[in-house]
Amino acid sequence: xxxVEQSPQNLTAxxxxxxxxxxxxxxxxxxxxxxxxxxxxxxxxLFMLSSGKKKHGRLIATINIQEKHSSLHITASHPRDSAVxxxxxxxxxxxxxxxxxxxxxxxxx
Amino acid sequence: xxxxxxxxxxxxxxxxxxxTLRCKPISGHNSLFWYRQTMMRGLELLIYFNNxxxxxxxxxxxxxxxxxxxxxxxxxxKIQPSEPRDSAVxxxxxxxIRRQISGNTIYFGEGxxxxxx
Numbered sequence: 001x002x003x004v005e006q007s008p009q010n011l012t013a014x015x016x017x018x019x020x021x022x023x024x025x026x027x028x029x030x031x032x033x034x035x036x037x038x039x040x041x042x043x044x045x046l047f048m049l050s051s052g053k054k055k056h057g058r059l060i061a062t063i064n065i066q067e068k069h070s071s072l073h074i075t076a077s078h079p080r081d082s083a084v085x086x087x088x089x090x091x092x093x094x095x096x097x098x099x100x101x102x103x104x105x106x107x108x109x
Numbered sequence: 110x111x112x113x114x115x116x117x118x119x120x121x122x123x124x125x126x127x128x129t130l131r132c133k134p135i136s137g138h139n140s141l142f143w144y145r146q147t148m149m150r151g152l153e154l155l156i157y158f159n160n161x162x163x164x165x166x167x168x169x170x171x172x173x174x175x176x177x178x179x180x181x182x183x184x185x186x187k188i189q190p191s192e193p194r195d196s197a198v199x200x201x202x203x204x205x206i207r208r209q210i211s212g213n214t215i216y217f218g219e220g221x222x223x224x225x226x
Contacts, residue, residue, distance in 0.1 A: 033214075033215065035217075041219070042200070042217055042218060042219035042220055043200060043202075043217040043220075044217070045214055045215055045216065045217070048213070048214045048215075086152065088152075090213075094164075094165065095140060095142075095157060095159075095164075095204070095206055095213065096154050096157070096165060097142075097144075097152075097154060097215070099151055099152040099153075101151050102151065
């Protein structure tokens with residue numbers, strides 16, 4: 001049983017749309033990471049958060065500790081945002097990451 | 110900073126051959142992670158080191174896999190003998206772990222794409 005669940009698995013949007021990717025996690029996860037992976041490429045850490053909200057450019061990540069839920073939002077989406085977005089949780093007491101299965105985002109022009 | 114550097118980027122090898130993947134973490138980071146990514150299983154942690162010491166190797170599939178970190182700036186992941194099911198992308202990542210803080214930003218290398226035929 002995966003301790004981190006992401007939805008949706010696939011997401012297609014038109015350029016300019018507001019995008020939300022959701023992540024739910026189980027007890028024992030102490031921090032949440034949002035990662036981005038372009039096709040054939042490496043993995044980039046977008047955010048790490050254990051409470052509240054973080055913003056970087058058009059990307060916003062929020063976390064609700066009580067509900068064990070995090071969201072990644074992309075405002076004014078652009079084709080270059082097309083990538084796989086992965087939610088990962090840090091298991092409390094260690095630095096092990098538990099990964100969601102990823103959300104493949106395609107933004108069409 | 111050059112980031113986490115992995116080599117080789119791509120490797121194709123025959124079943125039974127030894128494969129060695131290399132990683133140079135970001136200078137100053139005290140933790141290093143080896144991950145494997147496949148279509149079927151996604152990303153999985155194989156092993157991680159803190160201050161060059163292996164802390165958790167529970168993700169290492171079997172005895173054919175071994176990892177070393179002889180110093181703070183270098184690590185290897187070795188597969189001997191390799192099998193077709195080892196074909197995957199192997200990522201190295203590093204981080205500066207601060208124990209009093211829950212969660213720390215992790216930096217990934219570009220990955221080593223391994224194909225065993």
